[in-house]
Amino acid sequence: MASTTSPPVTYESINPKVKKCEYAVRGEIVTQAQRLQQELQENPGSHPFDEILYCNIGNPQSLGQQPVTFFREVLSLCNHPAILDRDETHGLFSSDAISRAWEILDLIPGRATGAYSHSQGVKGLREAIAAGITARDGFPAKADDIFLTDGASPAVHMMMQLLIRSEKDGILCPIPQYPLYSASIALHGGSLVPYYLDEATGWGLEIFEVKRQLEDARSKGIIVRALVVINPGNPTGQVLSEANQREIVEFCKKEGLVLLADEVYQENIYVENKQFNSFKKISRMMGYDEELSLVSFQSVSKGYYGECGKRGGYMEVIGFTPDVREQIYKVASVNLCSNISGQILTSLVMNPPKVGDESYESFIAEKEGILQSLARRAQALEDAFNSLEGVTCNKAEGAMYLFPRLRLPQKAIDAAKSVNTAPDGFYARRLLEATGIVVVPGSGFGQVPGTWHIRCTILPQEDKIPAIISRLRAFHETFMNEFRD
């Protein structure tokens, strides 16, 4: 019964916005890595390494990081409340996990963790999150301003969907940027207005550069609607100073821009002299309340917990008029609600165990253990990159990545060109094939034209770092020798 009619959907006939969208974090290099992994499984010894090391994505538990016990205890109990009353449960779970599970269940109407919640998320959980934000900032937060989401990505999409009407609407994004932003802007048919971070000053965000790009876009008829700031930076790892954040707030206020603050790495700070300040806190310190339109994105995927698979997160939405808020609520309601386990986990990361709780000490030990290890790994990998010929690497003050710059020999650039690949993509491909290490070419994040970078997570387990550095160093020497001018 086969027919000769053409299929109803062809590459040519799909939505061109979908075609335009790109997401290098899971792009070609990763597809190639998955192929190699398959080959290693089917034919051990077929490559000069015995495992693929996924340093392309901030996915800590995929590389062996263990989940935080208290969080998992509570999730486990909330998933099966029938055991909460049983004696054996006290032998298996800490007492504060049991009492926290009871508290959480009491926040959920009918204790029904299997029911759709309010479209913004369970109200009691939003109140707990608001309390956590209040404690973090020293300024009040409201449950009504919180929208719980399946990770930060859907929240970003929701805001892009709200703001972008056509390609005449622009969104200011840092370059380099996390490609969720470019992908979401492409999918919603808007224009990405780039502003460049300054590598020479540790990926500094210079307001004059943002202003220059804003004016340039406006001169081309683009209506710039929002400014995206990623703090701590992804892929760049810088932590903004309070003074810099004040300038940004003032700039958004003056220019009538929504400030989209990606703050998912707020707990990942690795240097003594920097601390995270939310843009909410900064704007309150400056005396702004609802006058600044601000959305803060947070996720359970990052931090010391790294619970990517749980898909929990929230956005805190401030300074929008009631009729616009109603529209955001409506879009949230079409999708019914985010997953309840993710909602619960979000409330936990914003309200972890406190002094005096049975789990407190073991919790702190797990948290500090992870964060201190991440700081050591960041330093070791940074030093390693800086020791390579032609490579310079800024410090990862925060987040989970290093973004070293590669100064490649002309011959390597020509070789890349001859296979129709960007030089950093060419380098990343060679690195993968020689070592099994997966990184993302800088071109996936954007970079100053003519410069080349790779993004490498700091997430491999600490005992593997020395071997990774050796493999990296050996590969780099071979590569440079092969292409030396």
Next chain:
Amino acid sequence: MASTTSPPVTYESINPKVKKCEYAVRGEIVTQAQRLQQELQENPGSHPFDEILYCNIGNPQSLGQQPVTFFREVLSLCNHPAILDRDETHGLFSSDAISRAWEILDLIPGRATGAYSHSQGVKGLREAIAAGITARDGFPAKADDIFLTDGASPAVHMMMQLLIRSEKDGILCPIPQYPLYSASIALHGGSLVPYYLDEATGWGLEIFEVKRQLEDARSKGIIVRALVVINPGNPTGQVLSEANQREIVEFCKKEGLVLLADEVYQENIYVENKQFNSFKKISRMMGYDEELSLVSFQSVSKGYYGECGKRGGYMEVIGFTPDVREQIYKVASVNLCSNISGQILTSLVMNPPKVGDESYESFIAEKEGILQSLARRAQALEDAFNSLEGVTCNKAEGAMYLFPRLRLPQKAIDAAKSVNTAPDGFYARRLLEATGIVVVPGSGFGQVPGTWHIRCTILPQEDKIPAIISRLRAFHETFMNEFRD
């Protein structure tokens, strides 16, 4: 520091597609119900009822349905694998839940339930789901065709995003329809091409009507890209016959349409003489393989399990060219992955306990208990609606809803008009205020102009049904007496 500049985002300046989108299942009536619930809490006795009964949404556990024990045991264990080895665990969990948790963990690379998975979902879980589909249909299914999603809604959005380029692209949808479809089409800027289900023949889907609407749309320059079929029907509850499904498959093949098959109620069948056949099975029986472009949507929110809060589901994508499939994969990868608990639960509902498993008998007792009770509730509510003056109600052969037609007195229609409300919305509002029962006006789903309906779930717990029916009957009599012509 307050400023007088206008906010950067006003109702006038947001994306008009967002404004256009509507979702009545959580619309005005529900907002009013939430207000009344608040009033009841703050001031008990302030209304002529003591609780709000949410019959607006297919959300079984919010109305007291208990989760299926086996599923929750496995989820609980997968959330906290540290207890799997402990002796006490055997006192708390069934042995097959423990072994199933081990099996599932072994499918997940590194046993990391806290890691992002493959963008389509954990491969081993997709293989388990494919095996479940194969067992259901008697035709093979492939893991590569499965995309795991946070419930069915994001899957529907993904397909609309892929297919819709502009308002010139149309999607054929049943009227009445589940308003996710109209909302998603509006958000993506396409055109909904309606085809009417025939109430007189139990909401029959007549191909000549679909064809007539297709031709009408084409004559207006609309490129019709897909046909949405909801089987079992929502809000209409009909279960399609095999003969009817064959006609639909043939029609889509002939007309070059993607068949978007909403099959989320596949386990909710309440009548002896009907059974669910997937469109995949029907098309395979007809000898079609990859020649028909077919997407089947499934969700853990429905069925006998009703795990709405878990946000699990999948779409099975068949008959697309590799380059189009790659684009679907790319969009999935931008969102990284769906939540892993939802992925695990999806694999469980597609592969529940089998004969011989320790949990089998208790599992079957829970499953049959829920389904038989739903069938009794559907019948009792159907009978009740049919006993009301001016109301006729088709059988709910499947799904979770009744969609009775209201023949309202002219005076009621005029009264509704005078407050600028649709007559069914007016009736639903009065019903809520008198009884606390929340239903959705038919206008939220679409209906033949001049006819009026409400959608009411069959989900209140069985012991409450007699009281609900009494309240409904008393309200209806009072309403009709008030407005009698």
